[in-house]
Amino acid sequence: MQIDPRRLSFLLAVARHGGILAAAEALFVTPSAVSQQITRLEREQGVELLDRGPRGVELTASGRVLVEAAENIERELADARRLLAESEGTLTGNVVIGAFQTVIVSILAPMLPELADHLPGIDIDIREIASERLPRSLRAGEANLVILERDLEADEPAPANTREVPLLDEPWRLVVPADSIADVGLPELERLPWLGIAPGGASARAVERVKANLKLSTSTVHSYFDFGSALALVAAGHGVTLLPALAVQGYLPEGVAVIDLPGLGSRRLVVRHRATKREPSAATTAVIEAIVKSVEAMDLSRH
Template sequence: MDPKRLSFLLAVARYGSILAAADSLHLTASAVSQQVSRLEKEEGVELLERGPRGVGLTPAGRILVEAAENIERELADARSRLSEAQHGVTGRVVIGAFQTVVSGFLVPILDHLHEALPGLELSIADATSARLPRMLRTGEADLIIVDRDLADTGHTPAHTADVPLLDEPWRLVVPRGSTFDLSGAGLEKLPWLGVAPGGASELPVERAKAALGITPPVVHRYEDFQAALALVQGGLGVTLLPALTVRLGVPEGLDVIDLPGLGSRHLTIRHRSTRREPGAGTRAVVTELVRAAGELDVLGSGD
């Protein structure tokens, strides 16, 4: 089978007639018809249903048109990769993430990303965890960084793919100089802060408490981590914060404790996954983000 002849059949399928296909290819209708006829003879099947109002595809014709489309895509992808190899990756990539990832991870590595990917225009879009998946669906972001526990109900949405980025430990934050009993029984008696319903850390904090085997009463609640820090600083309770938040620094008067059994927040890169995506730029950014996360010291910072 001559792949060049497939391109003639593909043009006829797209434009609906041999004459229109010939115009698009800058050839005569006779030349296009001849190439399709030769393809039919080579394969021993009829590919077109010819009628007074144009032509349609036979079942065999649809099979070969699908093959032609696949070849066309593969060639386009090969050309794109060749261009990358010769000239580097170019274009614009939008990275969506929530506040602590923007502040604690993306901003510190942005210079590295620019140095590693000089041909790319990188844009960071700060958004709530609830809004990030919608940004990916609508094309506002090329990739997003999400908390895997909050991003979905246990499965990756259709036409997307997940890439593990970073397991970020939870840390216990207490007023400085506290003499709390941090044994199993003592943890139950700590003045725990609660997370407001729908707050970004509600589910993981409750999971961490369950892992510790405690169900303490709650007086004060917070929705964002800055409010949590203020409440702890005011001596109103203790709470769990992710390592990236702690890495940004905590106010005076607080101690950060690495307590076994708290678990981690699982940060994940999510991007669209179709025949055309992710593009070269998105693939390159994902690779660099994973590399940077592997070099990040989330355990040794903030204490």
């Protein structure tokens, strides 16, 4: 019996997202709808596609064959759309950008009108994703490109079949209560408590690096994940921390002072995309180029 490509999309979603529940969420359907489509595909082809166990589902050998076929169909359709757009002389398509809050607020959201003017045929979909999940979302095909952060001192190469485009090197800033000290130096940094930071973020690595380089053994109070929470705690006089320049652009809560000190280093933002024979698409490349051009004109000297 012929294979229905529409059913393949459900199997592909299960493979990419790791289970029926996650696939249903990604496809905006019910889990039973996903299960029914895969069961019908198994019945039509006379093979089992999933091993269903107490810990979830895994692809069988036949399942992997059909997932590869589904990926090939997806790529062929993407190529067809690209060729159609090129034949008309206009770039079209949908580009999903994964990013964390600071990048969305300070970079992506403000440039959306400009992107719409310069790339009218491209639909841009911005999705806020936690920093630690961004690489996985790119691998799973949930985004065409993601914007990642890392402490510049701990830079690392991009994984296989991906490529990174440098976007921005922004300095770390010392953020302190405005009325705590008139002039910040090493003795004062040794005396002041530092805010705790949720593990895994670039700021956590940067703070540990600075403390080690300056041989600081200060106490740690509270714990934050979001930069807004950090600013609120600093404004309340409860500690100091490092924040990237983007996080202290524009409005600052009353009671917060931002100080530049030598040796704090920088945070690097990069655009990562898949790099295969068919990717990135012309639309994705155009969006990346537009983002890089816009960021080049930014002024991070204000705080």
